[in-house]
Amino acid sequence: MSMITPSTRSRGPNKGGARRNExxxxxxxxxxxIFNEPPPSRIRSVLNTLGLSLTEVVSPHCEGIFDPITRSVWVTSSKHTMLLWRxxxxxxxxxxxxxxxxxARQINNRRVGGKQMTSEEVTAKRRAERRQFKLDRAAAxxxxxxxxxxxxxxxxxVIKPALSGPAIPSAATWRPAPAPVPETPATPTLEEEEEPVELEPIEDIEHLQLTLQEAFFLAWSLDCLTVLDPHTNDAMTLKQIWHAFQIAHLPPTLPPAPSPPLxxxxxxxxNYVVYHHYRSLGWVVKGGIKFCVDYLLYKRGPVFTHAEFAMVVCPIYEDSEDQETSSLDLQNSSPFAWSWLSTINRVNSQVQKTLILVYVTIPARSRLSLDILNTPACLQHYSVREVTIRRFIPARMRD
Structure with a gap:
């Protein structure tokens, strides 16, 4: 519920419906x-009876450039960018x-009045109004x-000061003050009366950054992303993508040294095991560094509701000797302090998110050959388990 405006229940069912429908x-x-259903026909009904379908699968083909330094894939085409986001x-x-x-923000800055605000501008406006509401309430x-x-x-x-009433603004009644209107309109000068200078078109210099987990999910699971080699600008094969993404997470080596083993x-x-697991279950998975976690889970997406779950990935070695001999120091692979867990849980409880510890079991080297890492077939040997953590508040949980 917003601190500035009342909830949707008090505003009526039609309030905000246009934006929601859009x-x-x-x-x-x-x-x-996209799955295109053919129009109803007798042939379709017969095929449905036989368990067959005429549904057409339309898969777009977007392009992105692999950047090993930032461990991401850059999508520079504005058309592909909006397609993957929407x-x-x-x-x-x-x-x-x-x-x-x-x-869109740069174009809005050139317009005067009646502009369509972007999501970032709406968030900034709400934060400014919330800050002004607190100042007005404190002053009252x-x-x-x-x-x-x-x-x-x-x-x-002796009169006890009231913290509520007509003189104290509340979240349901407070409204931002309208912008001041000058009493006398300014007289245009000779320079302003001249014809306006035609502005140059704005070049879109922004690109979409895909994490390696997102890029491989799009390339392997959905077959709608082509990853280009940063040196030759040629399309990489699925095997090349699989090896390059793994090597990008390994410690760097000197050029004469051979490539590190998988x-x-x-x-x-x-991280891909976790990402693929929840994406395949229908969740929208986004990064959660803002809330000190690895991932956030959305039911539909960031434009609809806030994330309900915050996930911390905790790797577990099937064989403890593998952890001792490994050259990688995985985050959260060792037991963490209770103070760390309490801090993470408190941060996410304040923003009404449920903390989930996602335990990923790493297969033992003793029972599997390293050659299996050459293909995504190795993913079937990893397992995912979840543990939900809730912060106990005695004053609120007596019932």
């Missing part, structure tokens, strides 16, 4: 691939908080306290 139209497809919320704009809206409470103190000094009566505890494999 989001439902724009983000109607949960994935880049069909599954993949990636992040490098010049935006989430949605790639840099160009201070004024009531000063009035009570003045009555005590002059009349000797390992079962490679961070790319562990």
């Amino acid at each position: 989001n439902n139209r724009i983000y109607a497809n949960p994935l880049p691939i 069909r599954g919320f993949f990636g992040k704009g490098d010049l935006s908080r989430s949605e790639p809206s840099w160009l 409470i201070a004024a009531v306290a000063a009035e009570a103190e003045a009555i005590f000094e002059t009349e000797g009566r 390992q079962f505890d490679n961070p790319f494999l562990i």
